[in-house]
Amino acid sequence: MSERILSVLVEDKPGVLARVSSTISRRGFNINSLSVGPTNIEGRSKMTIVTELDAVEQVKKQLNKLVNVIKIVELDPNMTIETEVLLLKVSINKESQTSVIEKASLSNATSVDVGQDFAIFELTGSSKELDKFEALMKPFGIIEMVRGGRIALQSNL
Amino acid sequence: MTKEQLTGAELVIRGLEYLNVSTVFGVPGGAILPAYDPLYDSPIRHILARHEQGAGHMAEGYAQATGELGVVIATSGPGATNLITPLANALMDSTPLLAITGQVASTAIGNDAFQEAYTVGLSMAATKHNYLITDASEIPQVLKEAKFIATTGRPGPVLVDIPKDILNQVAAWVEPGDLDLPGYKPTTEPNPKMVQQASSLIKKSKKPILYVGGGIIHSKANNELFVLATKFNIPVVTTLMGRGAFPDGHELCLEMPGMHGNYTATTSIQNADLLIAIGVRFDDRVTANPSFFAQNAKVIHADIDPAEIGKVRDAQVPIVGDAKSVIKGLIEALGDEKLETENWVSELKEMKTEFPLSYKQEDKGPLKVPYVLEELQKLTKEEAIVVAGVGQHQMWVSQHWNFTEPNTWLNSGGLGTMGYALPAAIGAKTAYPDKLVLALDGDGCFQMTCQELITASTENIPIKIVVFNNGNHGMVRQWQKIFYNSKFSASELTHDTPDYLKLAESMGAVGLRMMEKSDIEKVFNKMLEINDRPVLVDCVVDPDDMVFPMVPAGGSNDQIIMNEEDLKNL
Structure with a gap:
């Protein structure tokens, strides 16, 4: 469907x-x-x-x-600009740190807060991109995550 | 000039007067107390019910009989929760209702205060719309909006919840202005293109059926319907909510279809090539299993509520609009067209003769409700307003009473609320003190709201109640007999408790009893003679009688059980 x-x-x-x-x-x-x-x-x-x-x-x-x-x-999905926002808190340590940051930056996620053992990223994009990013971060240990719900506008009316 | 300063409570009463409300039904209590103070001095008549559910059904009966707004007042907490049933009932049957409830003080809301309930939340799914007032100055405008929403489009219940401190707050009386409801614009005038399409389908049809319901009565379109049916020779079935929209006894009237409809009405739909459905919602009690319903028919579906169109059955021609405008449009579009429906009409006429409603009343045997009803109607000289509860007796009244006028048949159709008859009859009689109002009730139903007999006596509302006393929840018993191997689990009530004569007397009414055929005329004549008090007739009837025809729930309307014999082949 x-x-x-x-x-x-x-x-x-x-x-x-x-x-x-x-x-x-x-x-x-x-x-x-x-x-x-x-x-x-x-x-x-x-x-x-x-x-x-x-x-x-x-x-x-x-x-x-x-x-x-x-x-x-x-x-109309073909003429719709759709986006969603995600905040994701992932655990980091000395070994994983570089890899996490690299993957996040390749995904166009912005780091909004970094602590000793965690980082919070923000990503805006399609739901698929958000899903992909979540999958990418999963192996490092997602501590907490929230998605803002999808919003959309028709591009030509 | 300074504007007149009133309390919120005074604004409520002034607002109701401004909206031409003449009668309200209610029960006072803590949070609504401020409103009862100015109500005492107002020309508005207040009927003190014994239970808020009763007050709500009274307001519904008033509204169903008049076609105008019914108003009910209750207090916060249990007062409001007791109103949920009438609100849900009014929503199902599209009855215009305004409920005003008191609420705990706005400063206490959310603190689980004494008699606090989340009325707006609780009633959200039982109303067309609802409001919580946050400032007394809103009251006149909100009441005007509430009445407008309740009475226009597809009518329904609207609730206005007012915290006690707001009822005591002082604000200026400002005459309500224009309404600003950007999301509420009911379509009443049908799209002419759709009406044209409908008329071309009608012109081609050889077996059309006008399938009409409560929408005709709400839109006061019965005269137009009569013209449409008779000018173009189209047979009419009237649903439970549409009884009286087209006169019984007319040769084109097939009366009620469905689960307990008569054979011809139900079968006419099955055999039709076109359904002209107006102000109906393809309720499951009419359609049975929708996949077997009117399989050969194209459908024109006209309704003021667009959500009804296509909900159960796709329509070849959907028409959104008020029934009266739609029918006028159809009459105009059909012009002087002669439909070739003669064979169809005579086929159905023969069917009616071949498959009449039947019952057997033996001379010495227990009384049968259909027989008693037919005798009662013979003895009733004037057009009565007939009110029923829910169950066997309701089906029998709809089948056997001859309805010729709209708004003369009040019952709880969609929600199936037992206990509706007595309070609704009180509401109807309040609106029409000079009309004969008959509550034809079952004993199970009567016992659910019988305390309102006190309301009828003390408020001098001389209705007549016939309790068809079979000592059982009759319809439950019927289903247990058919579908549960005659295991009568919790359906027996007993014939003699309460003693209805003593109950009537203790509540300020006259009690009469009929047990056999020879009692009928005498007892009913006495009942009809007494007009200074309510009269209750304890009519003891056969507990084993069953309502036929019957199409079991989820079955096909092609397989109608005509009598007890047919049950053996189930």
Whole structure:
């Protein structure tokens, strides 16, 4: 099944995230990723929801019923700029240090903090690039990791 | 000029008056107390229910009978949680409801204060929309919005939760302004292109069926529906929620299809080449297994809620719009077209004669609900508002009562809420004190909300209740008989406890009892004569009677069980 990306413009009101996620779980829909943040318009937030559902039409219709949901656009994956951010804390020691830093820099990850026995990297990119980086760091011992959820914009509208 | 300063509580009551609310149902309590103070001085009538669930169903009955907003008030915590059932019920049956709940003080929210519940969270999935007020000045505007959302588009329940300190906060009364709801713009006017496409399908059809439901009643489109059906000679099935949208007894009326629908209504859909579905949602009680449902039919599906279209069944022609506008559009687009439906109509007419609803009432035998219902309707001279609970009795009423007007049949369709009948009848009678309001209930249902009989007596709301007393959860017993090898686990209630006559009397109502055929006329005439108090008739009926026809859940509508004999072939 291919992924479907919904860009959901909502009113920035208390409880709107709860309404959206409750609607999704109540109808038994699964989501791969959900992110939310403010937009350039005051009082409006945007959610990016990534799902693999055939039932995406129903998701759209049910979400559209929410009073605080203003507009839902399904993004065309071929014309979509998509990105995600990752913070990854990996353990280092004298032996691994050079190799970790080399691999990170080849992956275009930025080191944002380094301690005696750990380093934190930040990487922005497609979900695949993030997955790859995670796999690359795994042998060194990932202490903690967080991903920001995928965000997307259509490049030509 | 300085604006008039009011408390939040006064703004609530002023706001309700501004919205032309004349009646509210409720139960007071700590957090909502401030609102009850100005309510005392308001012309708004308050009906004091004995339980918030009852208050909620009263507001629903009021709304279902009038087609207008029903309003219920409750306190925080248990007051609000007791409202969840009526809210969920109203959401399923698209009933316009406004619930106002008190909340603990905004400074105490989140601290597990006394009688605190997360009402907005709890009711999120049981309402069309809900609000938590954070400043008293919001109240008039939010109430206007809430009414608008509850009554427009696909109607539904809206809840407004107000913390106690906000009810005491002083703010200016500002007349509510224009609504700013960028995410809420229901489509009422159908796309003319879709209407054209629908009409060309209709023109080609030889076996069309108008499959109509609650949407017709919400949009007050029954007159237009009558024109569409009769001008173009199209048979009509009315779903449980749509009973009364097209008059029973009319030769084109096939009445209710589905699990307990009559043979002809259910079969007409199976044999149709076109379903003109308006204001229906292809509920599983109508379709049974959807893959076997109307397999030869193309579908035109019109609904005001776009999410209903394609949810269960794909439509060749989807139309988003208000039922009335859609039907008007169809009538216009069809013009003077003559449909070739004569054979179809007569085929169905013959089917009706061949496969009628049947029951056997023996002279000395136990009473059968269908017989009692038909006798009651004969004795009722005027058009009554009929309210039912959920289960066998509900199906029998829908099958055997002759409904000719919309808004005369109130019941809990989607959620199947036992206990609905009595409080909903109180709500309907409050709206129409001069109309005959009959709560036709089962004993299992009645016992779930029977304390509201006290409300009917003390508030002088003389409804009439017939409790079909089979001493059992009848539909549960029927399923146990058919699907669980007659193992009657926890379905027996007993015929004689409570003693309904004493119960009625103790609650300020008149109690009457009928046991056999010869009692019927006398008892019902007495019931119909008494108009100064509620009357309860304990109608003792056969516990072994079963509702037929029946299509088992998940089965095919091509295989209809017509009677007990057919069960042997299951």
